[in-house]
Amino acid sequence: MTVMVRILPILGVTFIDILGFSILIPILPYFVKSFGASDMTVGLLFSTFAACQIVAGPVWGRLSDRTGRKQVLIISQVGATVGWTMLAFAHSIGAIFFARIVEGISGGNISVTQAYVADLVEPAQRSRAFAYVGAAFSSGIVFGPAIGGILLARFGYSAPFLAAAALQLFTLGITIFMLPESRSGPSDIEATKLRAVIKSLRNERVAPILWQQWMYSLALYAWFGVFSLLLKVALRLTVSQASYFFAAFGLFSAALQVGVVDRVASAFGDRRCSTIGIAISVLGFLLVPLGHSVWTLVPAFICFGAGMALSRPTITSLLTGAAPEQQRGTILGVGSSLDNVSGVLMPPLSTGVLGRYGSSWAATPSFVFATIALLMGLAAQRRESHASVAHVAEAAPPA
Numbered sequence: 001m002t003v004m005v006r007i008l009p010i011l012g013v014t015f016i017d018i019l020g021f022s023i024l025i026p027i028l029p030y031f032v033k034s035f036g037a038s039d040m041t042v043g044l045l046f047s048t049f050a051a052c053q054i055v056a057g058p059v060w061g062r063l064s065d066r067t068g069r070k071q072v073l074i075i076s077q078v079g080a081t082v083g084w085t086m087l088a089f090a091h092s093i094g095a096i097f098f099a100r101i102v103e104g105i106s107g108g109n110i111s112v113t114q115a116y117v118a119d120l121v122e123p124a125q126r127s128r129a130f131a132y133v134g135a136a137f138s139s140g141i142v143f144g145p146a147i148g149g150i151l152l153a154r155f156g157y158s159a160p161f162l163a164a165a166a167l168q169l170f171t172l173g174i175t176i177f178m179l180p181e182s183r184s185g186p187s188d189i190e191a192t193k194l195r196a197v198i199k200s201l202r203n204e205r206v207a208p209i210l211w212q213q214w215m216y217s218l219a220l221y222a223w224f225g226v227f228s229l230l231l232k233v234a235l236r237l238t239v240s241q242a243s244y245f246f247a248a249f250g251l252f253s254a255a256l257q258v259g260v261v262d263r264v265a266s267a268f269g270d271r272r273c274s275t276i277g278i279a280i281s282v283l284g285f286l287l288v289p290l291g292h293s294v295w296t297l298v299p300a301f302i303c304f305g306a307g308m309a310l311s312r313p314t315i316t317s318l319l320t321g322a323a324p325e326q327q328r329g330t331i332l333g334v335g336s337s338l339d340n341v342s343g344v345l346m347p348p349l350s351t352g353v354l355g356r357y358g359s360s361w362a363a364t365p366s367f368v369f370a371t372i373a374l375l376m377g378l379a380a381q382r383r384e385s386h387a388s389v390a391h392v393a394e395a396a397p398p399a
Contacts, residue, residue: 007129009179010116013073013171015136020084020167022144022250023151023160026242029228031157035093039229039355043348046225048097050343052104053336060112062330069116070181077172079106081165088161114332118320126320130313131261135254142250149240149247205322206331212376213315214338216278218346219285219370221339223304225347226354226362234359235294249301256309270314270321271384275377277310282370288363300363 029042064072083103090096113133121129151159231237231245265273284303291297316332323331346365354362 007117007120007132009174010113010120011132011136013174013179014113014133015140016167016171016174017077017080018137018140019144019147020080020140020164020171022140022246023148023164023167024084024087024144025224026145026228026246027148027152027157027160030232030242032093032096034157035096037093039351040348041093042229043225043351045097045100046221046347047344049100049104050221050340052101053340054344055337056105060333062333064112064115064333065327065330068181069112069119070175070179072112073116073175073179074172076106076112077168077175079103081168081172082106084161084165084168088158088165112333114316114320115328118328118332123321126317128262128265130316131257131265131309134261134309134313135257139250139254142247142254145242145246145250146244149242149244153240203322206319208376208380209315209319209322210331210335210338212373212380213319213335214342215369215373215376216281216311216315217339217342219281219366219368219373220308221342222346222350222365222369223285223363225343226350229351229354230288230359230362233354234291234297234362249305252302253305253309256306257313261309261313264310265314265317270317271377271381274311274314274318275374275381277307277312277314278370278374278377279307280310281307282367282374283307285363285367285370289360291359 028045032042032045033039060072060076080103083099083106086099086102087096090099114130117129117133118126147163148160151163227246228242231242237245261273264276268276280303284300284307287300287303288297291300316335319332319335320328350362350365353364
């Protein structure tokens with residue numbers, strides 16, 4: 001409970017921020033298609049937002065190492081408020097793309113939030129802390145789509161986007177007046193040099209985790225890009241029904257992260273817990289071709305939710321533990337940018353596969369990259385096991 005109390009302000013900010021963001025997720029594809037856009041255009045819209053964040057992530061992460069986390073969060077929240085307000089009044093595909101560009105350039109929440117949490121808790125408690133952040137994230141996803149579905153049904157597309165902007169504005173007020181700065185002073189000057197950052201990224205402890213995280217994020221973003229459209233094609237769900245389905249998924253994920261992740265991570269360690277989670281995700285993607293009704297598709301979503309809940313917090317915990325303290329925000333920003341590279345590449349691919357080959361093949365890109373991430377995790381687990389045995393052998397007294 002002490003961990004939760006220490007990070008409670010950032011949990012509140014995360015919850016409200018994601019509450020607004022999750023209003024957008026299931027609705028945006030339908031909104032874009034209401035202008036006559038293709039499935040590929042929907043994927044390109046997700047990619048445009050992610051492309052902007054590729055550049056923004058390391059910049060904001062590095063700035064947060066130098067000047068503090070709070071200022072960067074404020075900038076991000078201002079940008080999100082402006083972007084969602086513009087989206088509410090967009091009357092063309094071009095205006096929608098411009099609104100997402102504004103939000104993407106200013107966005108820096110994810111990596112800065114992770115760095116903020118890592119600043120506040122001890123290494124041994126990070127997997128639990130990141131699980132709480134994940135639960136706040138998932139709890140926001142529970143209520144956001146449901147609220148969005150109700151507002152859309154009664155008032156049309158503008159209402160959910162304006163609600164998201166209002167929530168983001170409220171979050172901005174919390175950040176300004178209630179959120180303390182997590183860094184006591186500026187970083188050492190060496191931490192701000194690009195050469196030092198590149199050196200740390202080549203570190204044998206950091207680089208393998210970043211690569212594995214990226215492979216898994218390629219799988220996740222392929223799935224996120226095709227999620228709502230799959231529900232429409234395979235299950236014939238309306239936009240409001242898709243929002244409620246998404247809310248149920250968020251509730252399941254939040255329950256897992258509060259009640260299960262910490263226990264599994266404590267029992268098996270972050271490395272094994274992340275491997276278990278990715279393996280469950282692979283199983284979920286394998287089940288997608290069998291889903292032609294709500295009840296036959298539910299097992300795939302259960303596996304996906306459980307896998308993501310177990311793997312994402314523990315991979316982040318592994319990365320923060322391996323990253324040099326004075327470069328933590330920067331390296332987490334690089335990890336966020338790799339996520340956004342996934343967001344550029346994968347939605348057009350997965351939506352293109354769906355459009356050309358049908359719903360049975362929609363999870364194929366996700367399955368391929370999740371399998372690669374799983375193999376990388378198993379290889380890392382084997383290396384760590386061998387290193388541990390060698391260390392014990394070296395420490396043993398001579399016979």
